[in-house]
Amino acid sequence: MTLIVATALLTSCSSGKLTVLNPTASNKMVDRVPLSPRLDTLEGKTIFLVDIGWGGPQAAPSVYEEMRAWFAQNMPSVKVEIRKIKGSYMGNQPELWKEISENGQAAMIGISG
Numbered sequence: 603m604t605l606i607v608a609t610a611l612l613t614s615c616s617s618g619k620l621t622v623l624n625p626t627a628s629n630k631m632v633d634r635v636p637l638s639p640r641l642d643t644l645e646g647k648t649i650f651l652v653d654i655g656w657g658g659p660q661a662a663p664s665v666y667e668e669m670r671a672w673f674a675q676n677m678p679s680v681k682v683e684i685r686k687i688k689g690s691y692m693g694n695q696p697e698l699w700k701e702i703s704e705n706g707q708a709a710m711i712g713i714s715g
Contacts, residue, residue: 641708648681650702650709651672654691 623713641647651669653662663684670682687695702709 615680619655628665644677644680644708646709648705650682650683650685650706650711652698652702652711653684654711655687656691656712 603613608673651666653666656662666684670684685698685701687693687698
């Protein structure tokens, strides 16, 4: 199939040359950072649920509020804090990371909805 497409491209090209690009990713691995160790328990801990804005502004809040309600009913000693990032989910959030590290023991940062 590829050969047929390349032949058709060559015949339609005025110079008779075809530039082929290699679509494979480079083999360079990124530096890996180990995951934080799991907590033995959530009892008495503060968990941050961080809305990254994926799916629009209304995608996560109702899910996170439902999670907060579940913890309030089933594990009342767990404090749940809900935060929304500022700007793009691809940008750094130093103030938020500082708040979580100073006031929380766990965070769920991701997509919901």
